[in-house]
Amino acid sequence: MAKRRKVGNLLGLAVLSTVSARPMHPYEMAALMRARGKERDMDIKWGSLYTVVGNLEKHGFLAVEGSAREGARPERTVYRITDAGTRELADWVRELITVPERDVPRFEAGLSVLGALAPDEVAGLLRRRLGTMERQIAGDEAALAAETEVPRIFLIEEEYDLAIRRAEAAWVRGFLAEIEDGTLPGLDLWRAFHRTGEMPPEIAALAERGAPGE
Amino acid sequence: MAKRRKVGNLLGLAVLSTVSARPMHPYEMAALMRARGKERDMDIKWGSLYTVVGNLEKHGFLAVEGSAREGARPERTVYRITDAGTRELADWVRELITVPERDVPRFEAGLSVLGALAPDEVAGLLRRRLGTMERQIAGDEAALAAETEVPRIFLIEEEYDLAIRRAEAAWVRGFLAEIEDGTLPGLDLWRAFHRTGEMPPEIAALAERGAPGE
DNA sequence: CCTGCAATACTCGTCTACGAGTACTCGTGT
DNA sequence: ACACGAGTACTCGTAGACGAGTATTGCAGG
Numbered sequence: 001m002a003k004r005r006k007v008g009n010l011l012g013l014a015v016l017s018t019v020s021a022r023p024m025h026p027y028e029m030a031a032l033m034r035a036r037g038k039e040r041d042m043d044i045k046w047g048s049l050y051t052v053v054g055n056l057e058k059h060g061f062l063a064v065e066g067s068a069r070e071g072a073r074p075e076r077t078v079y080r081i082t083d084a085g086t087r088e089l090a091d092w093v094r095e096l097i098t099v100p101e102r103d104v105p106r107f108e109a110g111l112s113v114l115g116a117l118a119p120d121e122v123a124g125l126l127r128r129r130l131g132t133m134e135r136q137i138a139g140d141e142a143a144l145a146a147e148t149e150v151p152r153i154f155l156i157e158e159e160y161d162l163a164i165r166r167a168e169a170a171w172v173r174g175f176l177a178e179i180e181d182g183t184l185p186g187l188d189l190w191r192a193f194h195r196t197g198e199m200p201p202e203i204a205a206l207a208e209r210g211a212p213g214e
Numbered sequence: 215m216a217k218r219r220k221v222g223n224l225l226g227l228a229v230l231s232t233v234s235a236r237p238m239h240p241y242e243m244a245a246l247m248r249a250r251g252k253e254r255d256m257d258i259k260w261g262s263l264y265t266v267v268g269n270l271e272k273h274g275f276l277a278v279e280g281s282a283r284e285g286a287r288p289e290r291t292v293y294r295i296t297d298a299g300t301r302e303l304a305d306w307v308r309e310l311i312t313v314p315e316r317d318v319p320r321f322e323a324g325l326s327v328l329g330a331l332a333p334d335e336v337a338g339l340l341r342r343r344l345g346t347m348e349r350q351i352a353g354d355e356a357a358l359a360a361e362t363e364v365p366r367i368f369l370i371e372e373e374y375d376l377a378i379r380r381a382e383a384a385w386v387r388g389f390l391a392e393i394e395d396g397t398l399p400g401l402d403l404w405r406a407f408h409r410t411g412e413m414p415p416e417i418a419a420l421a422e423r424g425a426p427g428e
Numbered sequence: 429c430c431t432g433c434a435a436t437a438c439t440c441g442t443c444t445a446c447g448a449g450t451a452c453t454c455g456t457g458t
Numbered sequence: 459a460c461a462c463g464a465g466t467a468c469t470c471g472t473a474g475a476c477g478a479g480t481a482t483t484g485c486a487g488g
Contacts, residue, residue, distance in 0.1 A: 101320050109255055
């Protein structure tokens with residue numbers, strides 16, 4: 001079980017990793033992360049930046065290095081990472097890499113309530129999804145291939161992401177084909193279920209599949 | 215861009231889909247969802263159940279059917295789904311299926327800050343991850359195969375989930391192999407970066423890859 | 429020289445998700 | 459006949475995430 005972190009927001013991870021290079025003030029972190037495309041790696045809400053930095057300081061992972069003013073700009077607080085912060089960063093990454101965390105994609109949530117729609121409509125929607133995905137994948141693949149200077153290691157997240165999206169696209173393609181050519185077993189059941197809103201009682205009883213043990 | 219829902223919590227989706235069968239009170243919904251293993255499909259926090267049901271009612275997706283007491287039990291409020299609720303459910307599923315939403319897995323966040331650890335340590339961690347994943351996948355595959363009564367349609371989420379996890383495992387296997395046999399280009403760079411904490415400046419400048427356009 | 433727009437560097441109030449607690453009740457063992 | 463532990467059915471306080479706003483400055487263009 002992943003232990004509860006003092007600062008749980010992934011933005012905190014990005015901050016730690018960014019200030020670990022050198023002391024800087026929050027806005028500079030934001031600028032750096034933005035420039036490095038960190039937004040693609042975690043889904044960052046800039047509104048939380050100052051809260052998160054504050055929390056990191058409260059828990060001793062960051063310390064105030066001083067505050068500098070530049071020209072007539074408002075004063076900016078410069079933070080540096082502490083030893084505890086460096087340890088927290090390493091420990092956090094270790095956990096993220098080691099423990100396969102179950103963060104259920106929203107698509108899967110959607111699949112689990114597919115009964116709310118009729119199979120034929122679903123086929124159409126899946127076709128749309130597939131189109132979008134294929135376009136995005138092709139675009140990102142091209143962008144990644146065009147990047148010949150930066151060594152792969154600094155772009156592995158992107159590589160991983162592409163691999164997963166390709167797999168998802170492949171799965172969707174297969175599922176869609178099965179709906180379209182009618183080979184998906186139980187298609188009639190699905191249609192019936194959608195019309196009536198009632199699961200056939202013999203299935204309902206069975207649907208209580210036990211969750212496979214950890 | 216996915217439009218903001220009145221009730222955004224995915225638990226709300228599960229609730230709508232559950233009460234759509236027949237009116238019931240919150241605790242019964244929870245029991246049903248639990249029995250159906252909904253916890254595997256979305257990551258449900260039971261503490262939010264009453265809040266979410268309340269919100270769904272506030273926005274007209276659920277209506278109070280009445281309140282019943284059974285024996286000397288405390289009074290329970292029974293809810294039914296409204297027409298607006300049925301529409302919201304369908305619309306929500308439609309969106310989830312059609313729009314490939316970018317919900318970045320935590321693993322990917324971890325990969326994006328891999329520089330905090332040394333390659334050799336990462337190799338060890340990945341081996342651990344892979345072991346856990348393979349065990350879980352094998353278990354779930356067996357469980358799914360053992361399920362011969364319930365038609366596949368009622369278990370597609372699980373099928374999808376397995377497909378993705380297999381793809382992730384395969385990717386990790388490949389990446390791990392590249393680290394282990396030293397064929398990953400830039401391994402030395404990685405090691406240097408980790409020791410010094412400094413990205414080589416010529417790379418740092420390049421790392422500002424522009425995010426591929428939407 | 430002055431206007432306006434974009435970027436800078438935050439602040440604040442709202443909202444809500446969540447965990448931990450609570451009170452009651454039924455069945456079972458003794 | 460009653461003590462108990464395992465459900466049942468919620469309630470509530472709080473931490474913290476987020477969005478929207480704000481005030482200042484530099485600079486480009488007329």
